[in-house]
Structure formats: structure tokens, C-alpha cells
Amino acid sequence: MxxxxxxxxxxxxxxxxxxxxxxxxxxxxxxxxxxxxxxxxxxxxxxxxxxxxxxxxxxxxxxxxxxxxxxxxxxxxxxxxxxxxxxxxxxxxxxxxxxxxxxxxxxxxxxxxxxxxxxxxxxxxxxxxxxxxxxxxxxxxxxxxxxxxxxxxxxxxxxxxxxxxxxxxxxxxVSGSGPAYVFLLAETLTYAGLRAGLSADMAATLARATVAGAGELLHRTDIPPAVLRKNVTSPGGTTAAALDVLMADDGMEALMIKAVEAAAKRSRELGS
Known part of the structure; x- marks a missing residue:
């Protein structure tokens, strides 16, 4: 910088x-x-x-x-x-x-x-x-x-x-619209915490700190995101159970591909 x-x-x-x-x-x-x-x-x-x-x-x-x-x-x-x-x-x-x-x-x-x-x-x-x-x-x-x-x-x-x-x-x-995707992650993680029984303040605090902290870890290291994910995931543990849902065929990867394709298409439309 x-x-x-x-x-x-x-x-x-x-x-x-x-x-x-x-x-x-x-x-x-x-x-x-x-x-x-x-x-x-x-x-x-x-x-x-x-x-x-x-x-x-x-x-x-x-x-x-x-x-x-x-x-x-x-x-x-x-x-x-x-x-x-x-x-x-x-x-x-x-x-x-x-x-x-x-x-x-x-x-x-x-x-x-x-x-x-x-x-x-x-x-x-x-x-x-x-x-x-x-x-x-x-x-x-x-x-x-x-x-x-x-x-x-x-x-x-x-x-x-x-x-x-x-x-x-x-x-x-990917990057121009990308911050909104990350903010949505924090937003939906907060809501999931509420559904799991946490108070609104606690759910929001945990979600914000987790997303910000994970982002800072990505920023400070050259370790690929996939390796960082695996480092957090113990076989048969709680994280693995959550990732089974997020990494299903209709999970986060499929949704993100559709989202990026939609944003790119809209960018082309705005240029015409």
C-alpha cells in the first residue's frame, strides 16, 4: 500500500x-x-x-x-x-x-x-x-x-x-460485489446462531468476530483457503458435520457459482 x-x-x-x-x-x-x-x-x-x-x-x-x-x-x-x-x-x-x-x-x-x-x-x-x-x-x-x-x-x-x-x-x-457475499455470510451466521438459542447480541458478536478473524487469517498467510479449512476440521467432529451440509452438491459452491455468474451477466448488461 x-x-x-x-x-x-x-x-x-x-x-x-x-x-x-x-x-x-x-x-x-x-x-x-x-x-x-x-x-x-x-x-x-x-x-x-x-x-x-x-x-x-x-x-x-x-x-x-x-x-x-x-x-x-x-x-x-x-x-x-x-x-x-x-x-x-x-x-x-x-x-x-x-x-x-x-x-x-x-x-x-x-x-x-x-x-x-x-x-x-x-x-x-x-x-x-x-x-x-x-x-x-x-x-x-x-x-x-x-x-x-x-x-x-x-x-x-x-x-x-x-x-x-x-x-x-x-x-x-468476484471482488467488486464480493464484500456483500461476505457480509451476507455474517448476517446468515448470526441468524443461525439465533435459531440455535443464542441471544441476538451474542450471535451477532460471534458471527462478526469469526468472519473478521478468518478474513484476517487469510490476509496474513499464504496458506490456501482449502488447507485452512481442513486445518479446522477434525474427522467426525462438529465442523465436519456442518461442512457435510455446506459442501453438498447443492451447497455453497453451487450457490456461489450461480451468484458469480448472475453478477457477471448483470455487469455485461450494464455495459450494453
């Missing part, structure tokens, strides 16, 4: 919702100059307004200097309306889009000819510096701009680059 974040000019964030706000929090925490940071959001929440005012970031400026970087973090359905409004802000500007499904070709069509565009898929753990972001660039992105994109995303977690853009739908389905 980047230790200190600097970019060669102003940064404009278009859309400061869950993802945009998570990235911005991470960047500010790592030293991005708030006086050179601008946010455009037509319907800011009261929480967003208060957060930006506290950090010193300018919201919905009437005028601003030409940005070195523009981050597009609006919903993909808003792309057609938003892209034309940014044309006057783009001059040797790096455009980074985190809009699910919107291809490089679609973005290029809505921006001035020759625009340098990077497509990125981070996830919401960016707010705590634990995102994983996958990026792919068009052929107009200079090496120096590629390094800027890498630095911005490394400031909020791990970074990986693709050369084959067609894989971005799968990336979106």
Missing part, C-alpha cells in the same frame, strides 16, 4: 456515494491534499456534505482548475448523462472509471478523442485500506498516468492489472 499519496495536479471525483466516498476517505487519510480535491455530486447526502466540509474538500464547485485526474464513481446508468458534462474538464487528463460494466470503448465514445482512460474495479473495503482493485487501460494512457492510477488504487489496498478487458465482468462479480 502507498505510504503517502501525491498526484501532479487537482483531482475531481464525480460521485461520492458508497464507493466514491470509500476511496476518497482512503485517499485523504493517506495525505491527498483536500484543497486540490473536488467532488461533483448532484444529490449529496447530509452525511457526505458534513464529511467533505470536515475534510476541506470542495463540493460542487462553480469553477475549478483543470484536473489532472477525474474519477468516475457514478452509477453506470448515469454514464450517458454524465460523460458529456466532463468534456470541458479534459485536457491531458487521466480518466479513471469505477462504473461497473462500462467498457473502455463506451467511455471513449463519450469523452473527447484521444482521452486517456483506465477502467477500475475496486471494492468497498477501500474505506479501511483493504480494497482489491483490478485495472485495465486504453492505449492512450501514458506510463506516468498508469503509475498515477496505480498509486491512487494502491492507497486503498492491493492492485492488479489486466490486459484482457473482457475479464472485467468476472472481476466485478
Amino acid at each position: 502507498a505510504e503517502w499519496l501525491q498526484i501532479p495536479g487537482p483531482l475531481l471525483l464525480v460521485g461520492a456515494g458508497k464507493m466514491g466516498g470509500a476511496m476518497l476517505d482512503g485517499w485523504i487519510n493517506l495525505g491527498l491534499d483536500p484543497k486540490s480535491t473536488y467532488v461533483i455530486d448532484p444529490q449529496p447526502s447530509p452525511e457526505m456534505v458534513a464529511s467533505l466540509e470536515a475534510s476541506g474538500v470542495t463540493l460542487n464547485p462553480t469553477e475549478m482548475p483543470m484536473p489532472a485526474v477525474i474519477i468516475l464513481a457514478v452509477k453506470p446508468q448515469m454514464a450517458d448523462a454524465v460523460l458529456p458534462t466532463l468534456r470541458s474538464y479534459i485536457h491531458q487528463t487521466l480518466v479513471i472509471s469505477v462504473m461497473a460494466g462500462k467498457t473502455l470503448a463506451t467511455l471513449e465514445a463519450g469523452l473527447p478523442a484521444g482521452a486517456a482512460v483506465v477502467r477500475a474495479m475496486p471494492n468497498t473495503p477501500a474505506a479501511v485500506g483493504r480494497s482489491i482493485t483490478v485495472l485495465v487501460a486504453n492505449d492512450k494512457v501514458a506510463q506516468s498516468q498508469r503509475e498515477i492510477a496505480d498509486s491512487l488504487m494502491a492507497a486503498v489496498g492491493e492492485v492488479a492489472w489486466l490486459e484482457d478487458e473482457s475479464l472485467m465482468d468476472a472481476v466485478t462479480a
